[in-house]
Amino acid sequence: MNKQLLLNKRPEGLPDEDTWKYVTKPIPEPKEGEVLIQHHYISLDPAMRGWMMDRKTYIPPVEIGEVMRAGAIGKVLKSNNHPTFKVGDCIVSWGGVQEYEITNGENCYKVDDSIVPMPKYLGALGMPGMTAYFGILEVGKIKEGDIVLVSGAAGAVGSLVGQIAKLKGCTVIGIAGGKHKCDYLINELGFDAAIDYKTENLYEALNDKCPKGIDVYFDNVGGDILNAALSKLRLNARVVICGAISQYNNKKDIIGPSNYLSLLVNRATMQGMVVLDYTENYHKAAQEMGMWMMQGKLSSKEDIYEGINTFYETFLRLFSGDKMGKLILKVI
Amino acid sequence: MNKQLLLNKRPEGLPDEDTWKYVTKPIPEPKEGEVLIQHHYISLDPAMRGWMMDRKTYIPPVEIGEVMRAGAIGKVLKSNNHPTFKVGDCIVSWGGVQEYEITNGENCYKVDDSIVPMPKYLGALGMPGMTAYFGILEVGKIKEGDIVLVSGAAGAVGSLVGQIAKLKGCTVIGIAGGKHKCDYLINELGFDAAIDYKTENLYEALNDKCPKGIDVYFDNVGGDILNAALSKLRLNARVVICGAISQYNNKKDIIGPSNYLSLLVNRATMQGMVVLDYTENYHKAAQEMGMWMMQGKLSSKEDIYEGINTFYETFLRLFSGDKMGKLILKVI
Numbered sequence: 001m002n003k004q005l006l007l008n009k010r011p012e013g014l015p016d017e018d019t020w021k022y023v024t025k026p027i028p029e030p031k032e033g034e035v036l037i038q039h040h041y042i043s044l045d046p047a048m049r050g051w052m053m054d055r056k057t058y059i060p061p062v063e064i065g066e067v068m069r070a071g072a073i074g075k076v077l078k079s080n081n082h083p084t085f086k087v088g089d090c091i092v093s094w095g096g097v098q099e100y101e102i103t104n105g106e107n108c109y110k111v112d113d114s115i116v117p118m119p120k121y122l123g124a125l126g127m128p129g130m131t132a133y134f135g136i137l138e139v140g141k142i143k144e145g146d147i148v149l150v151s152g153a154a155g156a157v158g159s160l161v162g163q164i165a166k167l168k169g170c171t172v173i174g175i176a177g178g179k180h181k182c183d184y185l186i187n188e189l190g191f192d193a194a195i196d197y198k199t200e201n202l203y204e205a206l207n208d209k210c211p212k213g214i215d216v217y218f219d220n221v222g223g224d225i226l227n228a229a230l231s232k233l234r235l236n237a238r239v240v241i242c243g244a245i246s247q248y249n250n251k252k253d254i255i256g257p258s259n260y261l262s263l264l265v266n267r268a269t270m271q272g273m274v275v276l277d278y279t280e281n282y283h284k285a286a287q288e289m290g291m292w293m294m295q296g297k298l299s300s301k302e303d304i305y306e307g308i309n310t311f312y313e314t315f316l317r318l319f320s321g322d323k324m325g326k327l328i329l330k331v332i
Numbered sequence: 333m334n335k336q337l338l339l340n341k342r343p344e345g346l347p348d349e350d351t352w353k354y355v356t357k358p359i360p361e362p363k364e365g366e367v368l369i370q371h372h373y374i375s376l377d378p379a380m381r382g383w384m385m386d387r388k389t390y391i392p393p394v395e396i397g398e399v400m401r402a403g404a405i406g407k408v409l410k411s412n413n414h415p416t417f418k419v420g421d422c423i424v425s426w427g428g429v430q431e432y433e434i435t436n437g438e439n440c441y442k443v444d445d446s447i448v449p450m451p452k453y454l455g456a457l458g459m460p461g462m463t464a465y466f467g468i469l470e471v472g473k474i475k476e477g478d479i480v481l482v483s484g485a486a487g488a489v490g491s492l493v494g495q496i497a498k499l500k501g502c503t504v505i506g507i508a509g510g511k512h513k514c515d516y517l518i519n520e521l522g523f524d525a526a527i528d529y530k531t532e533n534l535y536e537a538l539n540d541k542c543p544k545g546i547d548v549y550f551d552n553v554g555g556d557i558l559n560a561a562l563s564k565l566r567l568n569a570r571v572v573i574c575g576a577i578s579q580y581n582n583k584k585d586i587i588g589p590s591n592y593l594s595l596l597v598n599r600a601t602m603q604g605m606v607v608l609d610y611t612e613n614y615h616k617a618a619q620e621m622g623m624w625m626m627q628g629k630l631s632s633k634e635d636i637y638e639g640i641n642t643f644y645e646t647f648l649r650l651f652s653g654d655k656m657g658k659l660i661l662k663v664i
Contacts, residue, residue: 057597227588241596256559256588264573264604265389272596 301325
């Protein structure tokens with residue numbers, strides 16, 4: 001049988017347990033040209049909160065009654081004459097929160113889990129890794145000597161953004177919640193400084209840690225942190241809008257950045273990014289990221305929770321911050 | 333004697349009459365290498381409000397007791413061996429709100445008022461013209477077929493932005509206050525549509541006038557209009573932040589655009605601009621703008637009020653909107 005998580009209603013504010021429901025259905029058979037994949041790991045990402053809203057963003061919303069969309073990695077159990085995927089192949093897909101999926105292979109790709117363990121393909125070598133890579137290099141346009149500030153810095157994307165910026169010769173300051181995460185940024189990831197937004201005054205901390213201002217701000221959180229960062233922009237600074245996790249569960253309008261005129265004064269640019277725009281070049285990025293990982297220059301943490309039944313409590317860790325690195329659900 | 337307007341105190345909110353004071357001083361003599369210029373016209377611009385705040389922006393603030401900074405145009409009355417400026421030359425300068433100035437010619441340039449009347453050199457061929465030209469072409473990066481929305485559309489900058497965009501084959505929608513201005517946009521400047529923000533619901537009007545969304549939004553006003561415009565961005569849209577006149581007299585924090593995540597969803601860019609960055613290419617822009625004017629392709633209005641004594645009431649027209657086109661003070 002295939003256990004699936006369906007979207008049950010559209011949440012207002014933080015999702016509650018009624019937001020989704022589990023159903024169990026027979027495992028379907030692949031038709032001609034299709035494969036059956038058994039999921040091993042499911043990716044939990046802040047973007048999923050956005051897909052639950054009843055509005056088209058960069059991707060259609062998940063409809064009520066549909067399997068909750070999510071990235072997944074698993075193995076081919078059966079192939080009905082699929083042209084390239086064979087039984088036993090390890091496949092990354094948009095398989096959703098369920099134990100099995102049938103696919104014709106569209107938007108799926110094969111990876112080798114004998115070289116790299118599966119969870120990394122959902123993290124540093126998956127969507128968060130690609131987001132960090134293209135976000136900081138192509139949108140942030142970092143160059144040696146830049147001062148780079150990143151929020152959500154201990155998260156799946158932020159931790160990689162900061163490390164890539166360090167590899168490129170930038171000074172990197174990370175914003176994260178709690179001493180444990182801040183210590184991790186400095187001691188394990190090699191950031192130059194860290195700001196604990198839960199205990200520090202943001203404006204004072206930014207004056208202290210970025211006295212010369214910021215050339216690039218990579219924003220995963222929005223809200224007060226984005227606003228404070230805008231107040232520290234240098235001439236021709238770039239602000240990468242990758243996410244706004246502090247605002248996703250707002251019941252009212254989100255908070256706009258009142259310091260946005262810093263863009264004018266500093267001739268700065270604030271640009272949004274969606275990683276799906278870069279799919280054609282994923283292979284190039286994954287190759288470089290993989291090389292850095294093998295050389296010990298890029299490190300990533302996956303925070304893995306077990307059982308499709310724990311989806312709800314695990315998903316909420318994205319918003320409470322009670323996790324470290326890439327959040328993943330282990331299905332088998 | 334030289335009548336001067338000095339900054340007397342820093343205003344909170346809308347400036348009052350005490351914000352400035354007049355003084356009368358003897359007309360000074362130019363030293364070696366300097367000229368004495370008699371101002372004919374003084375430029376009144378929204379940016380002046382920003383220069384009165386006690387903080388460095390892209391230019392130092394006007395200090396208390398200093399002559400109020402302003403663009404000006406006038407004629408050389410005396411030259412004490414200035415290398416290039418001769419008596420009778422017509423000069424555009426940052427001479428400030430006063431009847432005469434002494435200068436060594438730095439940041440000044442000579443123009444020919446026998447070809448074009450002086451006020452145009454403060455408008456379409458001056459700072460507002462350069463702002464419009466570089467803002468819409470280099471920051472807005474318009475191309476044929478783009479849908480362009482401009483706020484403050486009947487103003488000195490906005491009216492030119494829209495006309496340049498029309499010349500480049502764009503569809504242009506202007507936002508202005510009042511039927512008179514909206515009629516002007518359509519009937520005299522050739523805009524495709526106009527929205528009267530004083531009487532229309534912005535979101536409904538944008539849905540009606542820009543049903544396909546916006547490729548470029550040129551913002552002179554900030555506040556609710558910026559926010560509404562963000563809700564209509566198309567993929568890869570560009571937002572040019574040129575000014576925020578609706579916010580300059582706020583006593584509290586300015587309002588940030590709560591719809592800024594439209595930048596993310598649409599992979600759009602919001603970029604600030606300051607015209608002073610383009611001084612090296614002013615001559616090229618002025619040449620092209622001048623050609624368009626002579627060919628009857630670009631029209632501009634100057635709204636001229638007489639007497640340095642009317643500065644205060646005239647200046648406030650910038651914020652009440654009770655003016656048409658470029659606001660100018662005629663000094664003699």
